[in-house]
Amino acid sequence: MMGVNWNTPASDRLSLDETFIKEAYRNITGIVIVRNGKLAYENYYHKNESEQTQHVASVTKSVLSALIGIAIDKGFIKSVEQQVLDFFPEYCTDDDVKQQINIRHLLTMTVPYPYVDGHEPLDILCQQDDWVEYILNSMGEGGAIGPFKYSSAGAHLLSAILTRSTGKTALAFANEHLFQPIGIKAIPNYPMAGYGFDDLFGKNVKGWVHDPNGLSTGGWGLTMTTRDMARIGSLYINEGLWNQQRILSKAWVQESVAGNSQHYGYLWWLRDEEGLFSYAAVGDGGNVICCIPTLNTVVAISSFFMVNAPDRWLFIKEHIIPALTR
Template identity: 40%
Template sequence: MIRNDQLHEYVENNEKNICEITVIKNGEIVLEDYWNGYEPGDTLNVMSVTKSVVALLVGIAIDQGLIKNVDQKVLDFFTDYVPKRGEKTIYDVTIRHLITMTAPYKYRSEPWKKVCTSNDWTTAALDILGGRKGITGEFKYSTLGIQIVNGIIAAASGMKTIDFANKYLFEPLGIPRHRNKEDISKEDQFDFLMSKLPKGDVWYADPQGVNTAGWGLALSATDMAKIGLLCLNGGEYQGKRIVSNEWIDAISKPYQRLCDRYGNMSYGFLWWIVDEKERIYAAIGDGGNVIYVNPKRKIAVGVAGTFKPRIFDRVQFIQKHVEPML
């Protein structure tokens, strides 16, 4: 294993919210480093990286036959849900629309207070799904809407999302068993977001015990790099099949090609396509939390940091300062 003192000093002086970096190359950890008092095993809220982990859970559920395919209608999983009067669009929304961020919503800006102070976040998210415009195929990035996906996993499997994740993803990867973080007051949510202290092996959940799908999963950089390695290996880890190769191929294909607002990247199934030609893709969350996957060079990188707004260049940081070391 290497420790590059220049990289350590650069992060210390220029990327001050980074707490952990782990790099795997050719299946082995080649770099592991820590800042801001963090130590091996400490975890952080990896923000929207959570979405990409959820994408893997969808693939596992499809492999098990719990979900037919991504074109299955969302309301198939919520037979007791009654759409609002006059709402027609919601009946046509599929899982594919959710995980490519092309689902339609009835809001101009995401109604965080309405959803995150409700007793059932999945139902509250269903209430904002649909609208008069119908399904247009327009890219509309939504953190709250993705909550529906975890509701689907729970309904399809008959398990809490966290139990499904522990059994079929985390434990097979050697990631510590997670538990629900259920203190859901507004103040607690703010503290979970802003606190610079390690979080423990937790995943935020609503009052029904359904885990957040758009944020709120706590992982270490090493956990993240292991997930990246799973993707590098086409869904296998240490010789064991976790998710199908077809699903790994599906999540890393570009379905939406985006503009400068999104760094001219493309979007797969809840994963960002960094370089379509080289097939480099990443899970990206606020604060510069990243799982970076470069299949050609057989590199997986996990970067975990505390919340800091407007961190958009962490992929470039990896490509400029980490990859050249390898």
């Protein structure tokens, strides 16, 4: 089980229609495809380059999922069944629903919140002095545990749990236990100039942004190179191994991407289409790490933010998979 061989001869690489990509997917900044552990395709757009980092938005969630798995593997967290409020003993409530919510519910987005699915009020969250208290107050309100409801706030709570259990921010923990072991450069802890849109989501994002109490944002805010994205996907395709080193337990990887009726694993999107199973980390604007196990392939696509960016799965299905299988 290798990591990634970046030195594949050009003759062994895929050919894609560059003109089509630039016209139909004009906000893509980089594409890296790894097949059978070897670089199969790499190209950059808009003057981007291999060492250029990009805000990957909600791809951050899938990276955080890996960190939770590592924390469980190392014994910092007991299991996904551990209740969320175990980590916040100072938070007092007699609400039965809040008391029943566990880490698995956060990972699978099955926690109730008092908003309509798809309309999470992140603007209100970002105005709080204490994000965690705000999330704990809203967690469990508005319904029963079980139905899928997408929540970046819930992912941030996982970041807080990681810090409570390990004593390190998600950034520091990732640098030590995930990023550097698989060849991703350690990310500095940049200070935040403020907590406006540009600071948290836009042009000022660098490194891994954090909340006013220093907690790495769980739902977004991580910057990575396109190659780094492919490294994360390759770690999962190889079921947690990297150059013979065990980074994640095989059981965690399998559990994280096991197919289910919700089509969502542990902060990974699942897809089974025409007999081809894939799982993906998906970020706003078209940032994607798509893993296709039967083809032993990882497709990493970085993008700058654009409203209503064209569906990357359509591009993968209609252009990349045919190139892999012909």
